[in-house]
Amino acid sequence: MEKEKLKELIIGHKEKFLSRSGLVRREIQDEIANYIPQREVLIITGVRRSGKSSLMKLLCDDLLSREDVLENDIFYLNFEDERFIPFTFQDFEPLYETFIELENPQGRIYLFLDEIQNISGWEKWLNRLYEFENVKIFVTGSNASLLSSEISTALTGRNRQIVTWPFSLREFLTMKGVIIDAKSLYKRQKKVGIKRLFREYLELGGFPEVLKIGDTTLLEQYYKDIIYRDVIARYGIKNIKEIKELTLFLAANPGTVQSYKNMQRIIGVRSQNTVKNYLEALNDVYLFFSMDLFDYSLKRQIYNPSKIYCIDAALSNSISFKFSRNMGHIYENIVFLELLRRNKELYYWKSKKGREVDFIIKEGLDITEAIQVCYSLEDERTRQREIQALIEAKDELRAERLTVITDDEESTVPVEFPRGHGEINIIPLWKWLL
Numbered sequence: 001m002e003k004e005k006l007k008e009l010i011i012g013h014k015e016k017f018l019s020r021s022g023l024v025r026r027e028i029q030d031e032i033a034n035y036i037p038q039r040e041v042l043i044i045t046g047v048r049r050s051g052k053s054s055l056m057k058l059l060c061d062d063l064l065s066r067e068d069v070l071e072n073d074i075f076y077l078n079f080e081d082e083r084f085i086p087f088t089f090q091d092f093e094p095l096y097e098t099f100i101e102l103e104n105p106q107g108r109i110y111l112f113l114d115e116i117q118n119i120s121g122w123e124k125w126l127n128r129l130y131e132f133e134n135v136k137i138f139v140t141g142s143n144a145s146l147l148s149s150e151i152s153t154a155l156t157g158r159n160r161q162i163v164t165w166p167f168s169l170r171e172f173l174t175m176k177g178v179i180i181d182a183k184s185l186y187k188r189q190k191k192v193g194i195k196r197l198f199r200e201y202l203e204l205g206g207f208p209e210v211l212k213i214g215d216t217t218l219l220e221q222y223y224k225d226i227i228y229r230d231v232i233a234r235y236g237i238k239n240i241k242e243i244k245e246l247t248l249f250l251a252a253n254p255g256t257v258q259s260y261k262n263m264q265r266i267i268g269v270r271s272q273n274t275v276k277n278y279l280e281a282l283n284d285v286y287l288f289f290s291m292d293l294f295d296y297s298l299k300r301q302i303y304n305p306s307k308i309y310c311i312d313a314a315l316s317n318s319i320s321f322k323f324s325r326n327m328g329h330i331y332e333n334i335v336f337l338e339l340l341r342r343n344k345e346l347y348y349w350k351s352k353k354g355r356e357v358d359f360i361i362k363e364g365l366d367i368t369e370a371i372q373v374c375y376s377l378e379d380e381r382t383r384q385r386e387i388q389a390l391i392e393a394k395d396e397l398r399a400e401r402l403t404v405i406t407d408d409e410e411s412t413v414p415v416e417f418p419r420g421h422g423e424i425n426i427i428p429l430w431k432w433l434l
Contacts, residue, residue, distance in 0.1 A: 001091050006098045009083060010075070017076040017112065020057050024175045024208070027168060027341070029058055035160055036067070041126055041137040043151050046164035047286035047311045048230060049222050051208045052140040053078075055164050056112045059138065063110060072103040078114035089121035096129075109135045117141040123154035130158050163286075165341050166206025166312050169433040173197060175211060180434055195408075198430040202330070205314025206337075219318040223247075230285040237281075242267050246278050250288050250308050252320035255332035255358070255373075257348075259305035279308075286311050291336065294347030294360045294367075294397075307348050309336045327407070331429050332358055332373040335405055338433055351392035355385070360397065370399040375407050377426065390424055391415055401425070405432050 035042060036059075044052045060076070063069040077095075079087070087095075099105075111129070116122045116139055129135050151159055173180060176197055184190050204211050210218050227247065237243050245267045250258070260272035269275060282288040290306035310316035313333045317325060339346055339359060347360045349370070359371040370393035377383040390402040395418050402415075402424040410431070413424045 001087055001094075003094065003098060005083065006091070006095050007102060009077065009081065010095075010099050010102060013078055013081070014074065014076045017057060017060070018071065018074070020054075023054050023058055024167070024171055026051070026055055026058060026164070027171060028055070028162065028164070029062060032059060032162060033062065036063070036136065038160070039130065039136070039158075040160045041130060041139060041155055041158055043155075043159050043161045044138065044140045044164060045151075045161055045286075047166070048226050049207055049209060050164045050166050050286075052164050053114055054208065055162075056114070056138055056140060060110070060112060069108075069110060070106065073105045073107055074110050074112070075099050075103075076112040076114075077116075079118045080115045084118070087119060089119065089125070092119075092122075092125040107134070109133065111135055111137045113137065113139050115141055126155065127158065130155075163340075165337065167208055167211060168206065168338065168341055169198060169201050169430065172201050172206070172211055173434075185431060185434065194434075195430055198433075202334075203314065205312040207312060207315070210314070216314055216318055219312070219315045223315060223319050226285055226287050231281050231287070234285075235277075235281050237278075239269075242269050242274070243278055243281075246275070247282065247287070248320060250282075251310055251316040253308070253329070254310050254313065254316050255307055255329040255336070257305050258308050262305075289336070289340075291346055291348055294349045294362070309333050311337070313337075328373065328375040331375060331405065331407070334429065334433070335359065335371065335373050349393060349397070351389065351396060353392065355389035355392055357389050357393050360393070360399070367393075367397040367399045369401040369403060370394070370397070372404045373429075374404060377404065377406055377409055387413065387415065387424060391417060394422065395419065403427065403432075405429050 032042065044055055046052055060074060063074070064071065126137055126139070129137065151161065167175070170180060173194065178194065178197065184194070204214060204216060205219065207219065207222065210216060227244065231237065231243060232240060246263060249263070249266055260275045263275045264272050267275070279288065279290060283290065287310070289309050289311070291309065292301055292306050293304040295301040295304070310333060313330045316333065317330065336346070336359070339361070345362045347362065349357045349360045357370050358373050360367055361369040361371070370390050372386045372390060374382060374386050377386065386404055390404070393399045394402060402422070404424060404426045406426060406428055408428045409426055410428055411426045413426060415422060415424055
C-alpha cells in the first residue's frame with residue numbers, strides 16, 4: 001500500500017478510537033491490569049457483539065489516565081476497514097515504520113489491533129514484534145477466524161486470552177448510574193430500585209447494545225450472524241436445517257441434561273458424532289456451553305451426558321419456541337454465566353441416591369461450594385428435595401459451602417449432617433449476582 005494511504009489510516013483510526021466516550025467500565029479491567037506489565041500478547045475473545053472493541057478502548061483509557069502513557073505511544077487500527085483490502089503481509093513493516101515516523105513514540109508502544117486475522121500472516125508479524133520491540137499488543141477478532149486453538153498454535157507461549165462476556169448485573173447497574181457499595185443492599189429505596197432493574201436485566205439479557213437501546217429484537221439478528229457467519233461459513237456445514245434445529249432445541253431447554261443420543265434422535269442426524277461436532281462448533285463461537293457431571297472416576301465423567309447452557313438467557317428466550325418460560329432454568333442459565341465470569345471450575349452432580357445438584361464448584365482437589373437454583377421454595381416437597389440434595393453433597397463430597405439461589409427468598413437454614421451440623425444459605429438471585 002502507498003505510504004500516504006497508510007498515514008491516512010493510522011491517523012483516522014486512532015483519532016476515532018481515542019474520541020469514543022460513554023463506555024461502561026467492565027469488571028474484567030481490574031484483572032487485565034495485572035497483565036499489562038507482562039510481555040504476552042493479550043487476545044480478547046468472546047461472543048460476537050459482547051464488547052471486545054469497547055474493552056480495548058477502556059484499556060487504552062486506563063493506560064492514558066492511570067499509567068501516564070502518552071498518546072504518541074498508542075497505535076490503533078481496525079483491519080475490517082475496506083481500505084485494507086489491498087493490504088498484505090509485506091505491508092506490516094512499512095505500516096509500523098510509518099507509525100513511528102508520524103508519532104515519534106518515546107517509550108513502550110501499545111498496539112490495539114481489531115480484526116487483525118483478516119490479514120494472512122498476521123501472527124508472524126506479531127511474533128517478531130514480541131521478540132524484538134518494546135511493545136504491548138492487544139488483539140481482538142471475530143470467533144469465525146480467531147479460535148482459541150489457532151491462537152495457541154500461532155503464538156505459542158506468547159499469548160494470554162481474555163474472554164469478554166455479556167454484561168453482568170453489576171455492569172448493567174453501572175450503565176444505569178447505580179453505584180453498589182456494602183450498604184446498598186440494606187437501604188430500602190435503593191434495594192427496590194435494584195430489584196426493578198434486575199427485572200429489566202432478566203428481559204434484556206447482557207448484550208451491551210441491547211441493554212443500551214432496550215430492544216430485544218436485536219438478539220434474533222445476533223443469533224443469525226453467529227449461526228451463518230461464525231458457524232455455518234466457518235465450518236462448511238452443509239445441512240443448515242440440522243444445526244438450526246439443534247440450536248433452537250438447546251435454546252428452549254437451557255440447563256437440562258442432554259445426551260448425544262437424545263439430540264441425535266430429536267434433530268434426526270445420522271450419527272452421534274455429528275451432534276458432537278455441532279456442539280463443539282457452537283462452543284467455539286461462545287453460543288452454547290456444556291457442563292460435565294462431576295465424578296471421581298474420569299471414565300464415568302466422560303461417558304455421562306452434559307448440561308447445556310446458552311451465552312445469554314434473553315437470547316435463548318428470544319429464539320426458542322415455548323408456550324411458557326421455565327424461570328427456574330432461566331435463573332440457572334444466569335447463574336452458570338456468572339460463575340464462568342468468576343472463572344470457576346464447574347460441574348453438576350448426582351448423589352448415590354440419584355439426587356441432582358445444579359452446580360459443584362471445584363478448586364484444586366476440594367469442592368468449595370454446592371449450589372442449587374430454584375425459583376421458589378414455597379412448596380414443601382420442592383424445599384425438602386433441594387435441601388436434601390445439598391446435605392448429600394456435604395456428606396459425599398465434603399462441600400464447604402451450601403447455597404440455594406431463589407427468586408426472592410432469603411434465610412439461613414440450620415441442618416444436621418451424618419458427620420455433624422452446619423447451615424444452608426438461601427439467597428435471592430439479584431443479591432447473589434452482586
